Amino acid sequence: MKKPIIYIVGFMGAGKTSVGQSLAKLLGWRFVDLDQVIEELEGRPIRDIFRDTGEPYFREIEHRELMRAASWKEVVVALGGGTFCADLNRQVMQESGVSVWLDASLDILYARCAGKEDRPLFTTREKMQALLELRRPFYAKADLKIDTGERSIDSIAEDILNSL
Numbered sequence: 001m002k003k004p005i006i007y008i009v010g011f012m013g014a015g016k017t018s019v020g021q022s023l024a025k026l027l028g029w030r031f032v033d034l035d036q037v038i039e040e041l042e043g044r045p046i047r048d049i050f051r052d053t054g055e056p057y058f059r060e061i062e063h064r065e066l067m068r069a070a071s072w073k074e075v076v077v078a079l080g081g082g083t084f085c086a087d088l089n090r091q092v093m094q095e096s097g098v099s100v101w102l103d104a105s106l107d108i109l110y111a112r113c114a115g116k117e118d119r120p121l122f123t124t125r126e127k128m129q130a131l132l133e134l135r136r137p138f139y140a141k142a143d144l145k146i147d148t149g150e151r152s153i154d155s156i157a158e159d160i161l162n163s164l
Contacts, residue, residue: 004072004073004074004075004096004097005069005070005072005073005074005075005076005077005093005096005097005098006020006023006027006029006075006076006077006097006098006099006100006160006164007077007079007084007093007097007098007099007100008020008023008076008077008078008079008100008102009079009083009084009099009100009101009102009139009142010081010101010102010103010104010139011081011104011109011131011132011135011139012081012109012113012128013104013108013109013110013111013112013113014081014102014103014104014109014148015102015104015112015148015153015156016033016078016079016102017033017078018153019078019102019148019153019156019157019160020033020076020077020078021076022153022154022156022157023076023157023160023161024075024076025157026157026158026161027074027076027161028074029074029075029076030072030074030075030076031075031076031077031078032069032072032075032076032077032078033077033078034062034065034066034069034077034078034079034080034083035078035079035080037065037069038058038061038062038065041061041065042061046058046080049061059082059086062080062082062083062089063086063088063089066079066083066089066092066093067092070092070093070095070096070097071096077097081135082135084099084101084135084138084139084141084142085135085138090138090141094143098143098144098164099141099142099143099144100142100143100144100145100146100160101139101140101142101144101145101146102146102148102156103139103145103146103147103148104147104148104149105149106125106128106129106132108148108149108150109128109132110125110128113128144160144163144164146159146160146163
């Protein structure tokens with residue numbers, strides 16, 4: 001593998017954290033969830049950051065922490081659903097690692113997110129569909145696309161490893 005960082009991208013509910021953890025274990029690498037890093041730095045959940053200070057403030061912190069992560073080696077980084085949509089963020093990722101898009105249908109994503117309070121941009125199925133349609137063209141720019149469907153976390157991680 002020529003690049004020392006694997007960025008896991010995709011929509012909310014795609015399994016970025018779970019698959020990222022499994023992939024890191026297979027590689028013997030460290031795993032980092034960028035949203036968790038931001039929550040620890042801010043001392044509050046992402047949902048509260050969005051509510052209290054707005055999305056632009058969150059995106060600024062997100063970019064700063066992505067820049068920091070880009071200097072690491074042998075790490076799998078799970079990103080928030082919107083991180084890959086910013087041109088500057090994608091450029092950072094292209095220069096420092098390989099991006100893997102975990103794709104799933106709206107039905108699967110919605111089922112995984114329903115009833116969870118921790119997703120700031122999750123409201124209704126219709127709004128979720130609109131946001132997914134907006135983000136799909138950005139996700140399609142990832143280096144690798146993996147259809148997660150109803151597959152197990154470990155089989156998806158193995159698929160990524162074999163595809164790299």
